[in-house]
Amino acid sequence: MRRVVVTGAGTVNPLGDVSGTFRAMEAGTSAIGPLDLPDLDRLSIRIGARASVPDLDLGAWADPFATMAVAAARQAVAxxxxxxxxxxxxxxxxxxxxxxxxxxxxxxxxxxxRVHPFTVPRLMASAAPSLVARDLGLTGPSFTVASACASATHAIGLAFQMIRGGADVMLAGGSEAMICFGGIKAWEGLRVLSPTACRPFSKGRDGMVMGEGAAVFLLEERAHALARGARILAEITGFAMSAEAGDIVAPSAPAAEAVIRAALDDARLTPGDIGHVNAHGTGTQANDRCEAEALARVFGPIPVTATKSLHGHLIGASGAVELLGVLLGLQGTIPATAGFLGPDPAAPVDLVTTARKVSPRAVVKTSFAFGGLNAVLVLAPG
Incomplete structure (x- = not known):
């Protein structure tokens, strides 16, 4: 079977570039803070994790989510x-x-x-890969995956499968910029946002916090990467995805368990081969409770980290930015989780609240989205 490796990474997110993100994840430094938005007085939620949008010459075509994607892609392919x-x-x-x-x-x-004449090209979800392809002169299959909070993990998994199936090189990741008045107001309606902090798997947690940004990875067939002398950052060994066909917003622990086991099977690994889990970990009551139950069923006690506590919930880009935490873990440091106030008996996990130095082992990355759309990746040291 063709093997797939990660040979490049780039990001624009609230924690900074790749090196800045690694430092923040190791230190447990959170970028969540007060927002400065028009009509802030009309919002109940006034915190988030903002990213600095790069000043790129992309013409008048680019919404911030696409600009950040192009910047991250440039870094990944440098x-x-x-x-x-x-x-x-x-x-x-x-x-x-x-x-x-x-x-x-x-x-x-x-x-x-009237609105701006480029409103439609800017708002299209496919604008980001289109502008990345144009910026880098790439003519291969390019498209957007939209599966709520699992979008980036699905995108990376599909690119992984395409390389397994015969492609040599793919770019994959995610980008999102939903922090605006309408974006925050829409999420307020669901009553899942915290007014204070993101505290995954903690007692006293009261919801998620919005973030924004992008992360893009260069994926290659292993022999292709070795032939050109590329530095291998990690190997993707397994991927699985599923639909729960149930409640549109309430997660299912048995479904989460099943998709994790399917990813392990695809990687030809057992639960005992996994060193830690980079969790979806939103900080909401339902998600953390169900995810903790699924992880316990599959692994028993295992170290768990949840970096949304640092960079916020980047929705469709979350799985990509969190994959940077996986890369850090594969280098021997499990990222810290911020905001912990003590264990919640309803969501018991071995939460990594201070970065742990470990021997690099395979890592599971989970993403569980609204609509019951689940995606799980397994990565090993390169």
């Missing part, structure tokens, strides 16, 4: 001579939501009769 047929698969749940928010404000609040 120094690599990519075949023109390289493809790009990115995850995004909201696409150009800031463009949508600005257009609605112009039409409804300011009663303008």
């Amino acid at each position: 120094g690599a001579d990519l075949p023109p047929g390289t493809g790009v698969i990115l995850g995004s749940a909201g696409g150009g939501l800031q463009t949508v928010d600005a257009a609605y404000r112009a039409v409804y609040a300011e009663r303008r009769d």
